[in-house]
Amino acid sequence: MTVKNDSLKTYMNYINGKWIPSRTGEIEASINPANRNEVVGYIQDSVLPDLDEAVKAAADAQVKWKRLAGSVRGDFLYKAAAVLEKRLEEVATAMTKEMGKTFAEAKGETARGVAILRYYAGEGMRSGGDVIPSTDSEALMFTTRVPLGVVGIITPWNFPVAIPLWKMAPAIVYGNTVVIKPASETGVTCAKLMECFEEAGLPPGVVNMVTGSGSVIGKGIAEHPGIQALSFTGSNAVGKSIGLAAFARGAKYQLEMGGKNPVVIAADADLNLAVEATISGGLRSTGQKCTATSRVIVHKDIYEPFKQLLLDRIAQIKVGDGMQEDVWMGPCASERQQNTVLAYISKGIEEGARLLCGGNHPQRSDYPDGYFVEPTVFENVTADMAIAREEIFGPVLALIKAESIEQALQLANDTEFGLSASIFTTNIGAMLKFIQEMDAGLVRINSESAGVELQAPFGGMKQSSSHSREQGRAAIEFFTSIKTVFVKS
Structure with a gap:
């Protein structure tokens, strides 16, 4: 059990637009790796009922969110980018204190996060389908793209701003809602990203954060019947177990793993x-x-x-x-x-x-x-x-x-x-x-x-990924499904 220093902030789970403590009441300290005696803040040590609440909130929110015009969803990302830019040094400081990279690198990564949000905000106004010639001269045939539903996102500690945002931003703008589990080592930094979405006025339930162990919350996301797709970045061993769990229940999954x-x-x-x-x-x-x-x-x-x-x-x-x-x-x-x-x-x-x-x-x-x-x-x-x-x-x-x-x-x-x-x-x-x-x-x-670069596809071959690609326009391939439409007068 973590003994809390009352002078430091405790960050709650962010569920349905509210900051909510875990049902266990247990918290976990985030430690500064440059000084193991310094606690950066506290995050929730959550359990499956906390995850269930977040998934339900995301599912309820997705009904209305997917009906909004892409440009309207994009406007929320533009607002979130402005908030993050305003809070850049605060977020970068949390990143450096939580995972150790230099402040200059942390500021650069946070600025990249601002650019990611703006890039995907623009996706709301880009083409999402094609007109296809039909063999019937009196028919119209075309494709459109539809969201997957609730997307579970599991992110590592090494890029605690860029990786969550290059997953969340496209998921959101294409009409999905999100439940994210960040690495515990950088849970405070992810909470600050949630604060940016909150300040930008994103509707309740569109983004949700649940912190906790990978063995409980990460595994729970992989196995949850209410989550239609998973995007994971981390180790090969964990990634493969998540992929197997998603495959077993027919969920779409995307894995970015190791390199040599x-x-x-x-x-x-x-x-x-x-x-x-x-x-x-x-x-x-x-x-x-x-x-x-x-x-x-x-x-x-x-x-x-x-x-x-x-x-x-x-x-x-x-x-x-x-x-x-x-x-x-x-x-x-x-x-x-x-x-x-x-x-x-x-x-x-x-x-x-x-x-x-x-x-x-x-x-x-x-x-x-x-x-x-x-x-x-x-x-x-x-x-x-x-x-x-x-x-x-x-x-x-x-x-x-x-x-x-x-x-x-x-x-x-x-x-x-x-x-x-x-x-x-x-x-x-x-x-x-x-x-x-x-x-x-x-x-x-x-x-x-x-x-x-954020506008270019990113992903690996062999054991480095599930052969999907992230970032750039390639993100639409994972976060949407193609629907073919045939219209006969």
């Missing part, structure tokens, strides 16, 4: 550009991105100069509390995540990889109570090692030497994942070969592996 993303450094690469992008792609947000660079595959001819430049630049990185202006990399998001990263580092050493730098909790007096891990680089990494095959989700880079572009591509594809990948080269033929043969949903040329 490579960057290929060709012999003709701009080394300064490649090093900066490798560091940014692999170590920003403490490596806690599904698109983060993890495997660095370097042509043998430039391996040594690349390695030395990489180590020199990493040595300049300052690790610490993300609220400090001069800090470049914050902590892992939780003690569990820190332990996972440190365990992989130990395993890399045990399996024979050579540790070039980092690998420890920094021994400094100014942050002894945070979940920090030093930026870490291994070499002599072989394709069968755990650090080359499994998603670490931390600031760990594995250097792998390649004899040729062909071998580099083979190594890059030697993984069960297929989320993102990048190559640094000035050779057009190598670029085209990489684009054609790389098994990844996102390929980037002379740019880091991490990141995708």
Whole structure:
């Protein structure tokens, strides 16, 4: 049982336009990973009856919500974007204090959330169907898109503004209503998003938030008969269990899961550009991105100069509390995540990889109570090692030497994942070969592996996703169904 500090705010579940405590009365503390002794706030430790109430509210609200014109639904998103923009620094501060990314990154993500809301607000005025020629000359045939109903959304802690919004915004504008379960580590940040929707005047029940454990609320969303579709971002193990539960009851589901993303450094690469992008792609947000660079595959001819430049630049990185202006990399998001990263580092050493730098909790007096891990680089990494095959989700880079572009591509594809990948080269033929043969949903040329623009489809191949796509206009494919209409005079 959590002992509450009365000076800190307790955030309720948001159900049917009201802030409601869990029926258990139990709460959970949100901890600052840069200082485990600091509580950011409290969220509800909910149970299934709380979820049932939220689903009922969403189902009741959807009856009227789907009947509104798309432009009217979009207007609510425009208003929510304005509120979020007004509260940008407040939301970004909560994000940094809850999950540790630097304040600059948190502000950038929150600004992206504003742009996501505005983008999908515009979707309310875009085409939603096609006119199709009929074999009957006296008939009209066309398609339209209809909402699915109540959508369950389960989101991770690493992008606590962008990911919830790139799921909720299209779901809402296409006429669905939403029940979201955010990661407990970032429940306060998600509550602030709900406050933005509330202030924007969104009708009660259109968006609902229930916080709690994945084993109770997450599983409950996957199995709930009142939820017609699920959108999930998180680990492969959890994603597959959610997909199976949804499939068993005939619900539509969308899964975005892990990655083991490579960057290929060709012999003709701009080394300064490649090093900066490798560091940014692999170590920003403490490596806690599904698109983060993890495997660095370097042509043998430039391996040594690349390695030395990489180590020199990493040595300049300052690790610490993300609220400090001069800090470049914050902590892992939780003690569990820190332990996972440190365990992989130990395993890399045990399996024979050579540790070039980092690998420890920094021994400094100014942050002894945070979940920090030093930026870490291994070499002599072989394709069968755990650090080359499994998603670490931390600031760990594995250097792998390649004899040729062909071998580099083979190594890059030697993984069960297929989320993102990048190559640094000035050779057009190598670029085209990489684009054609790389098994990844996102390929980037002379740019880091991490990141995708909000107007572009995003998703992975192989074990990285359920092969659906999020963001951009691709979102309409998941959040709606096609209805074919035949009209005969």
